[in-house]
Amino acid sequence: xxxxxxxxxxxxxxxxxxxxxxxxxxxxxxxxxxxxxxxxxxxxxxxxxxxxxxxxxxxxxxxxxxxxxxxxxxxxxxxxxxxxxxxxxxxxxxxxxxxxxxxxxxxxxxxxxxxxxxxxxxxxxxxxxxxxxxxxxxxxxxxxxxxxxxxxxxxxxxxxxxxxxxxxxxxxxxxxxxxxxxxxxx
Amino acid sequence: xxxxxxxxxxxxxxxxxxxxxxxxxxxxxxxxxxxxxxxxxxxxxxxxxxxxxxxxxxxxxxxxxxxxxxxxxxxxxxxxxxxxxxxxxxxxxxxxxxxxxxxxxxxxxxxxxxxxxxxxxxxxxxxxxxxxxxxxxxxxxxxxxxxxxxxxxxxxxxxxxxxxxxxxxxxxxxxxxxxxxxxxxxxxxxxxxxxxxxxxxxxxxxxxxxxxxxxxxxxxxxxxxxxxxxxxxxxxxxxxxxxxxxxxxxxxxxxxxxxxxxxxxxxxxxxxxxxxxxxxxxxxxxxxxxxxxxxxxxxxxxxxxxxxxxxxxxxxxxxxxxxxxxxxxxxxxxxxxxxxxxxxxxxxxx
Ligand code: SF4
Ligand code: SF4
Numbered sequence: 164x165x166x167x168x169x170x171x172x173x174x175x176x177x178x179x180x181x182x183x184x185x186x187x188x189x190x191x192x193x194x195x196x197x198x199x200x201x202x203x204x205x206x207x208x209x210x211x212x213x214x215x216x217x218x219x220x221x222x223x224x225x226x227x228x229x230x231x232x233x234x235x236x237x238x239x240x241x242x243x244x245x246x247x248x249x250x251x252x253x254x255x256x257x258x259x260x261x262x263x264x265x266x267x268x269x270x271x272x273x274x275x276x277x278x279x280x281x282x283x284x285x286x287x288x289x290x291x292x293x294x295x296x297x298x299x300x301x302x303x304x305x306x307x308x309x310x311x312x313x314x315x316x317x318x319x320x321x322x323x324x325x326x327x328x329x330x331x332x333x334x335x336x337x338x339x340x341x342x343x344x345x346x347x348x349x
Numbered sequence: 350x351x352x353x354x355x356x357x358x359x360x361x362x363x364x365x366x367x368x369x370x371x372x373x374x375x376x377x378x379x380x381x382x383x384x385x386x387x388x389x390x391x392x393x394x395x396x397x398x399x400x401x402x403x404x405x406x407x408x409x410x411x412x413x414x415x416x417x418x419x420x421x422x423x424x425x426x427x428x429x430x431x432x433x434x435x436x437x438x439x440x441x442x443x444x445x446x447x448x449x450x451x452x453x454x455x456x457x458x459x460x461x462x463x464x465x466x467x468x469x470x471x472x473x474x475x476x477x478x479x480x481x482x483x484x485x486x487x488x489x490x491x492x493x494x495x496x497x498x499x500x501x502x503x504x505x506x507x508x509x510x511x512x513x514x515x516x517x518x519x520x521x522x523x524x525x526x527x528x529x530x531x532x533x534x535x536x537x538x539x540x541x542x543x544x545x546x547x548x549x550x551x552x553x554x555x556x557x558x559x560x561x562x563x564x565x566x567x568x569x570x571x572x573x574x575x576x577x578x579x580x581x582x583x584x585x586x587x588x589x590x591x592x593x594x595x596x597x598x599x600x601x602x603x604x605x606x607x608x609x610x611x612x613x614x615x616x617x618x619x620x621x622x623x624x625x626x627x628x629x630x631x632x633x634x635x636x637x638x639x640x641x642x643x644x645x646x647x648x649x650x651x652x653x654x655x656x657x658x659x660x661x662x663x664x665x666x667x668x669x670x671x672x673x674x675x676x677x678x679x680x681x682x683x684x685x686x687x688x689x690x691x692x693x694x695x696x697x698x699x
Contacts, residue, residue, distance in 0.1 A: 171680055178661075178664070178665065181663050182660060182661070184664075185396045185660065185663060188395070188396050188397070188398055189392065189395045189396050190395075192398075193399060194398050194399070195398075195400040197403060241647050246359075293462050
């Protein structure tokens with residue numbers, strides 16, 4: 164009998180206790196951050212969407228090779244000596260390779276950050292932007308190269324010209340060499 | 350008999366005044382339900398230290414409107430094996446039952462939609478409609494979860510109706526009346542005259558104050574069970590029964606269930622207000638009394654009870670079925686019986 168009343172009292176008392184706690188929370192400061200209007204500060208080293216600085220990229224393709232999911236596609240064209248532009252890198256040294264195509268498929272990227280670690284010129288970096296959803300899968304493939312199609316055509320032509328020229332030069336040189344050697348023999 | 354319906358006084362006892370008396374509580378019910386839904390959303394959020402809905406309208410105050418519009422737009426599905434007639438009828442029965450309760454609620458000194466002298470009894474009688482509606486809906490859905498929910502709800506409502514009715518009986522003994530308007534007027538003249546504090550009378554009422562406090566508490570608990578609110582929401586326990594008796598309902602019919610729940614909440618809050626908190630009377634005697642203040646006090650008190658219901662919902666977990674039955678039959682019933690006997694004795698002696 165005593166137990167019964169004790170029980171009933173405990174029920175009643177603990178409910179009041181619980182109500183006191185919830186009442187406190189009712190007036191406590193709210194923790195919600197109203198996301199698109201306010202944001203939680205993202206640490207600057209956060210690994211979110213990648214960004215490539217095409218001026219810095221020297222087309223070494225190390226990033227494409229190390230990427231565990233192979234989501235980076237790099238195409239390169241050699242810079243030829245007859246190029247009238249004499250392109251330079253960000254630090255003034257001559258550019259050796261054009262990068263006509265540099266695509267990252269963010270639908271595949273797992274944000275491991277390996278590409279940024281291997282890049283010798285720090286061309287590829289993580290940004291803190293994580294809001295880049297897209298309605299299509301193609302929309303998640305980002306094209307970073309800054310070369311126009313005309314320019315790419317031009318550079319390809321130059322390269323082709325140069326290969327022919329180089330061949331000719333080489334052949335000439337070989338001829339000269341053989342001439343020299345035959346002269347020597349004679 | 351003197352009428353307390355201001356419209357009957359103005360327009361006479363005709364169809365127009367009757368229509369207004371019906372429409373007014375309905376309009377009130379809809380506005381109240383929207384506010385209560387918003388309150389539910391906001392209070393639950395605040396208790397969990399969230400902000401709750403913030404996008405629809407300033408501070409999200411239009412959220413309940415958006416939800417009602419959403420519910421109305423939804424497709425109305427009748428399950429293949431359901432009993433069409435009962436399935437379609439159930440929401441109306443529930444809603445009609447809970448709305449019928451509004452007929453005798455004294456909103457103010459001058460406005461009771463239908464003044465009858467057995468108001469309290471009537472409220473209990475039409476309140477039982479909800480059980481019929483729930484069992485109908487649960488059975489007609491042809492879904493075992495619905496049926497289980499309906500059975501639980503019926504057993505729960507019946508077992509909690511008894512302590513609830515005993516409380517009302519005690520109050521009727523104390524007030525010597527079942528007329529809600531008369532009970533309210535008895536408690537006029539300040540909060541110390543409320544039945545919560547023993548009702549009107551001289552100092553001899555002091556020794557029944559603990560019992561009246563207990564009675565109001567018992568009614569509060571019983572009313573929670575009757576309206577299927579947490580901690581007694583086992584008929585619709587999401588984790589076990591999907592949604593209980595309204596699992597198969599969608600669209601407008603679900604909205605009816607939804608409204609009926611909130612309307613039931615208000616009915617029990619109104620009964621508690623009238624019987625224990627002095628209805629529309631001002632807690633400060635004649636200060637701030639009168640017609641408009643009467644409405645204000647009544648709605649304020651009832652809303653406070655609704656607030657407590659919501660507050661409890663976000664505090665307590667759901668009880669088990671056996672705990673529920675234990676509480677109803679072995680705790681509330683003996684306690685209310687003891688209170689009833691004590692109050693009857695007091696009534697006989699004084
Ligand atoms: S972050 Fe990882 S997965 Fe993404 S592109 Fe770089 S190496 Fe590939
Ligand atoms: S981004 Fe860096 S690693 Fe990748 S190709 Fe360019 S320079 Fe090489």
